[in-house]
Every structure is written in structure tokens, then in C-alpha cells.
Amino acid sequence: MFSKLASWFSHAFESPPSPLLYMRLGPEGRDDNPLMIQFFTWDCLHNSLSWWKHFETEVPRLAELGITQVWLPPPNKAAEPKGRGYDAYDLWDLGEFVHKGTVATRWGTREELLHACKVANEHGIDILIDAVLNHKLGADHTETFRAVPVQESNRLRNAGPPRQIQGWTSFDYPGRGDKYSTLHWHHEHFTGVDWDQTTRTKGIYRIAEPGRRGWSRNVDPELGNYDFLLGVDIDHRHPEVQEDLLSWGKWVLQTTGATGFRLDAIKHIDRKFTLKWIQETRAAAGDKSMFVVSEYWSGNLKLILPYIKAFKGETTFFDVPLHMNFNQASRERTRYDLRKILNNTIVQVKPNDAVTFVDNHDTASLFPAVEGKSLESWVGDNFKIQAYAIILLRGYGYPCVFYGDLYPNKECYSENIARNITLLIEARRHFAYGATDDYLAHPNYIGFVRRGDATHSGCAVILSNKEDDSGGHIHELRMNVGVENAGKTYASHMTKHGRVEIDAAGWGTFSCFANNVQVWTPLEQAD
Template identity: 55%
Template sequence: MFGQLKERFRGLWAPEPALKRMQLAPNEQTDNPLMLQSFTWDTLHPTLSWWQHVEQEIPRLAAMGVTQIWLPPPNKGANQTGRGYDAYDLWDLGEFDQKGTVRTRWGTREELLSACATARKHGVDVLIDAVLNHKIGADRCESALAVPVNPQNRLEETGPQRTIDAWTAFDFKGRGEKYSSLKWNQQHFSGGLRRPGSIGTTNRAKVACIGYRDLVIMDGPNMPVDKELGNYDYLLGIDIDHRHPEVRKDLLDWGVWILETTGASGFRLDAIKHIDYRFVLEFLRHARTTLQWPGIFAVSEYWSSDLDAVLPYIKTWRGATTFFDVPLHSNFHNASKQGARFDLRRILDKTIVQSFPNDAYGTITFFGDVLHLKCFYHKVVGQSLESWVGAEFKLHAYAIILLRAGGHPCVFYGDLYPNAECGDPGVEKGLPPLIEARKRFAYGPCKDYFLERNCIGFVRLGDSKHPGCVVVLSNGKPGKSHLLRMFVGKESANATYRAFLPGSDARITIDSRGWGSFPSSDNGVQVWVREEFVK
């Protein structure tokens, strides 16, 4: 279906802008909006729960300019250290004794709600990470009918239907029927992966890798999802059947309940390429309609570096959600690996932010936590994924997403805070000034000067309340300097511009026509601002 849509609609119409209709910051905020992904995959605080740590940091983050905090999945996972992506019970926020713990990895329900209340008090919106694709950690096995399929082509059956012991019964004895009375069983799932010892599968299986579908009610290809591997409905664990009426009601009710309970302003939607796209639209529409809040924020994780793969979703969903700009992340990754061999003029090529700037979620998030998550997913299903962005290019990438127009940037906790998992001292030192430059200067029309292979720049011309700025990025060999001639506006004729980032107090003078020649810096990133606005 999506392949046909891609050909039919390519270039004929653009989707309705998503960002313009969504809440990116509390209404009273007038500065540039900014999101923080407030967790990493492994890092925990030595003395506080993670919710307590986040709450403690909120005043500082709000002062920096953060307007949204993306929380990790708040639900109970399959074990005591589960991050929530191993979703066991969405309705358990750290309240019930289930899976050997009352609290989640991140803390208790009370601590979560306290952190959310503090965020609202300081003018910071909260986003919930919604894991709607699968469940893991079933309470017991059931006998189920299954058809083995080729894991590289899920539409190809490799044997006859058979009875298996499937981990598909979720009883939630610790929670009982509080919040929801649904007890999940085999009729609520569409498939899984049989592999010895894997979570949520049968331990009796002696076959190395057999996928199965048609547990009870399915008698043909799965729902409309991404066509990778023939049909990419299955990712890991036990795959949820979003066509079942009881499933739909439970998840739709949860979406409204979690926003009302936490006071959150929207969702980060996990693994949408594996979910019936019609259900995702219904999920968002139901929350917005029920709560009478059309501005509920949503960003979807569709993991593909191929712009053509995500285009049909962007166009079909017509502004219902923003999208992580994975193609942009892929360009950042390539730039960090290739060094001076990478042509910076191509950094935005075939990205969402270039094609649809009002739908792109230009993000650094993939440098850390989400990449850990995707590696976990792909390790489970027998694949591999590697697309780290090296520290030597991270500040370049942050300058692009934080200071250019278009898209909605997200800062990653692991780049802002010292940590043994993925932190880098140079990035930790250089990132806060870029965030400050976004808050104070990066406003108004944007003019790109992508003129040299190893040196590019852009100018933000400012608005009635902000002075604007000039950004120069270079990736040439050490010791080689560049000059970019850029227009900053006739109103800045004969003005002095000063380097804003720490480590340099260089100055240049704009000519009488509003043009200036801006040099590159030793570390490859510099922001220039009129001297009278630099404190």
C-alpha cells in the first residue's frame, strides 16, 4: 500500500505542517522551544531515583531554555531493571508489586507524578514514551496455533500450522482490575519469535529462529505496516494485534489516562513502522478529541535513513505527528566517520528537515539512548545496527539542529551531563553555549551559505526582539582556515561581530553594505553575534 502511495503522491502535495499545530512549549513561553531526552539506556543516579533526579534538575533545565522533557517509558517492565520498552503493564507506573518490584527502574508512581508537577510549575511540558507495539514478560504459557515463517520474508510459510506453548497470558495479579480489567491472552496478539531463552517466547523451542503468526484469528498477512522483510509487524516479544476491539479500547483508554494522570502534553511513539498505521492515527485522534486538546504533541520513531521510506507516512498522516529525522542522523553519522572527506554542502541532502521543515524532528537523540534501544531490538531479532555519531562532529550537528530554522531539536541527556556511558567532556562543555545561543539569538529568517566542501555557514537575521546570529562550521584538516562571506543585513552595516562560543574573543567588522567575512574556528564550530549583545 505505502509503495503505491509513494508513487502516487510524490511531489504532488505536501502534508499539513505538524509543528505549527502542536504545543512545543507552555503557552506563556515565547523563546525558541527545545526538548530534552531526559535519560540514557544505562545511567542511574547513585543516591536518587531517576524521577527524583529529573525533578531536581528541572529548574536548571528550564532556565537553560528547555521547554519539553521526554521521559522514558513510565510503565512496569518485564523485570526489575526493565527500561519500560520491555512493556509488561502500561497501567503500572510503579504502584504494584509485579515482576519482583513495586517501583520501576525509574522510581515510584508518586515520584513520577511529583516530577511532572514540578515540570509544570517551571514551565516545562512532559512527554510520555508510549510503547504500543508489543508486550514482554507474560505470566504463563498458553497453547496456541502458529505457522512458522521465513524470518527474512514473513509472508513465506516454512511449515504447516502447529500447536506451540506461547508466553501470551498476562494476568496482572499484582494490579488486579485497578485502572483496567483486561487480561491479555493469545487472542490479543498477532505473532512472536521462537528462540531458546528469549523473553516472552517458549523455552521448549529447539529451533534456532522460527517466526510465527496466526496465533488464533489470523489467516493471512498481518495489518498494514512497513513492508521490510515482507511484513514488519513483528519486532520483539509478543506482538500486539491492534485490530482486536479489546486491545484497541484498552490502549485508547490508556492514552487518555496517562495524559490526565501525569499532566503530560504529548507522546513519543515507539516503533511505528511495526504498528498498523491506522491505529496510530486513531490513538492520537482519540486523545485529542476526548481531552478536547488538538495541540497534543506527538513525535514518531520510524527508523529508516531512507527518506523515500518515510515519505508515505508523512504524507498520509497529514500533520498528525512529527517524525524523528533519521536520514539527518545518518548524514551526521557519515560526516563523523569520513572527517574532511565528507562534503558539508550535502549535510541536509535527502532529509526530512530539508523536505518538510515543519514536520522534521531534527534531533541529536540518536547519538545515544535511542541507538542503544534500537541495537537491543535488532539484537533480539538477529540483526545489527550501528550508526553512532562521533564526538568530533556532535557540536557541528547540534549547531545545525539548534540554530538553523526548521524542525524541532532535541538534546540528549548523555551529551549534556557527565556520564561514563557515553559522555564526552568536550561535548558537555560546548553544548550549553549552543543552547544559550538558541534561546537568545537564533530567530528570524535563515539564509544558508553552503559554499565550500569543508566549510559552510548560515545566518539568522533576527526579529524585533532578538539580534540574530551567524554560524560557521568546518571539518577541514587541522590548521586549515576558511573564510565565508555572508550577508547579515544592512542594519548591521559597520557593526562589530564577536565570537560567542568560549575559547575565542575574535571580532570582525561588517562592511557598509551589511556583508562580513567570517572565519572558521579551530574546533570547527563558531557562533558570531553583534558585540553589544554578547555579555
């Protein structure tokens, strides 16, 4: 009895595992720093190729850059022919069946997707599936049921009496039939809808048929209860729903050869189900290291930390607070104190839970508002490279590069920024190893040193947000790169023209132009 009690106490106070220390961040056997890319923007389409074909043609370049994981857009059939997949119609249709007037998704056909994934795997790149599990859109038929309108600002408060409405809740999948899954969705599989077809009225309606339990309690408390986000909200407590989504997780990994997931909008999904889904999908895949990153969209670290705790180390989280700091720095320019750039971020307090990023498809300035609100928080060009230097070259967190910042596109591309990001990715692959020493010298310029390891020499980095109209102001910062580098000469990696001599104690005076970034590496490896 005593031994059982002792065992219970020991497990009760165990810390959850640190995701980035056990999850797969790329193929086994690679010694280079891992790196993820989000390979799409909101409006992206290729001029002559399907998106899957475009991705396939870029695989060799991505492998050469050192990309180890690619986050692809949702591969499922959308409610609209050009829908991005976040308007999820059928998770099981990867571009195989005639639905919504098309076989292909916005991104291409099932065959193109599977071939692109195969080519990526052959080049040592893992695939991540964007899983949209919160809602559905584009039902095949309406159904009549009892519902209660609720307030937009507080979903726990009714906005009127119960009534009969017609909602788009019948998903029959006539093109697919029962292939892969026999579940045809109806109103009993959902908690709410956003449209009454009878009155043609948009609103939030909680389904209130007899025996229904209303909104899930295990969701974010924003707006009273944030179970409902958009479209037709899935009830993740329903046994048939659980069975279908759990089966899909295992199936999509096996079908595509993917090794992990990006989970969309988890603050709106029942936490208990999401945790169960991750654990059981990982077990079904037979891969304890299966990678998972979750989107909990909030810049408030205090709101995110309870979610991190609730998921017991089973998923990483995008560091939205860090992104918000980058956005603020780009807006405030010289007035922003760079010494505070990591304050109140996931990477600062739980670095092995943090997937860091600068921008993504949600933050782009052209991203449309959802329910009258926008996630727009674009990091301006004046701070883009500084932000990338922080996520790519410091030794904490796991960075994700955005397609929109690296590839030509109509939404947000800058050739100069793309060139500099490429240089930073090269520095990450070849030099950014070992312990990180920070030099928080001044509100407008800071630096850090990577000490290197047995096979990599390390680097020194300095960045500035000081606006300089003359274009000639230079910051200087004295940093120590270790006595093992005494007598060496460091060269500038970004501009290929500077030199720094390291003294007998390992110190050097490193420089950077105002409102810029410089990376310094030992001369014999700076080519």
C-alpha cells in the same frame, strides 16, 4: 448536489496541516525558541537517586537552559526489574504494584514520577510520554495454541508446517488486578510470539488459531511484512486491544499531566490504528495541539515520506536520515562534503514535520543488538558540535538534545562537547531567530546567517570538518547579516575572543578554526 461535489474536491486536494505549526512545543506565552531534551540514555541510573528524583532535581537547570519539553523514558512496568520499559509488561503500572518482584520501575515509583512531572510543569516544562504500543513481554503464564513458524528474512514465508506451541501470552497482572483496566491479555490479542516453551525454541511464530487474520497488512513492508518486531506482538485490530490502548492514552496524560507522546516503533504497528489512536487521544485530551513525534527508523527518506503522508499531519517524525548524514560525516571526516549535509532529509523537504536530533539511546555504541542487528550509528566526537550547531541554530525543524551528550554518564560523555552544546543552546535561546540564509561555500566549511526578528538580533554561524594537525588553520567566510547591522561589531560566542566589523552593506568576514564551530553575535549582546 454540485455544492457537495465541489466541497469534496476541495477537501480531497487539501494539504495536511504542518505539525510544527500547530502542535504545542512548550507552555503557552513563551517567546523563546522551543527545545526538547531526551532525558535518559540506555544504561542510565543515578548513583543515589531514582531517575525520577534525578530528573526533578535537574528541572530548574533545564528551565534555565530554555528546555520547553522533556521526553522521559517509558514509565510503564517492564518485564525485568531493571527493564527500560521498552520490554513493556503493563502500561497501567507506573511503579505502583508488585510486579516482577518490584513496586518501582527502573526509573522509580509512581509517586516520584507524578511529583517530578508536577515540578516540571511549575517550571514551564512540558512532559512527553514514551508510548510502547507495539508489543508486550514478561507474561504471567503460557498458553497453548496453533502457530506457524515463519522465516526471519521474510515473514510472509512459512518456515514449517502449523503446530501446537506454548507461548507466553497470558497477562493476568496479579498485583494490579482490575484497577485502571479490566483487560487481561491472552493469545487472541496477539499476532505472533518469538518463543515456543514446549520445545524451548526461539523463532518467529505467527498465531494461526481459527478465525485469526495473521499479520497486519498496514505495516512496513521490510522483511516481507514487519508487523512482528520482538516479544509478543499486539494485534491492533482486536476491539478489546483498541479500547484498552485508547483508554490508556487519555489516562496517562491525565495522570501525569503530560502534554504529548513519543511513539515507539511505528513501522511495526498497524498504521490505521496508530492514526486512530493519535486522533482519538488528542480529542479525549481536549487538546488539538497535543504534541506527537513518531519513531520510524530508516535513513531512507523515500520510505519515510509515504508514512508522513499517511499520518495526515497528526504526528511529527524524527529525522533519522539527517542523523545518518551526521554519522556519515563523522566517519568520512574531511572527505565528507558539508554542502550535502541536508540532502535527502525530512528537514530539507518537509521542515515542519521534522524533529531533528544528533544521537539518542538507540544509536549509542553500547546499545545491544536486537535480533542480531544493531541500530548503532553514533555520531563521532569529531562532528558532534557541528551537528548540534545545524539542528539548534538553523531555522528549520524542531531539535531534540540527548541527555548522553549533555550530562555525565558512562556511555558517551565528553566534558568539552557538553560545554559546547550548552553554549549552542544559549545561542539558540538568545540569538537564533528570523530567516536563515545559507552560505555553502566549500566542501569543508559552510555557514549560515539568522536574520533576527523584532526582539532578537540574529547571529552568523560557520562550521568546519577540515582536519588540521597543526591546530591553527582558520577558515574565513564572507556573509551578510543585513544593512540594519551596518557598523556593528560582532563577537565570537563560543570562544569569546574574536571581533568582526560589519560594513555599510551588512557584510562581514567571519572565521572559524578548522574542525570546529563558531557563532558570531552583535557585541552589545555577546556577554
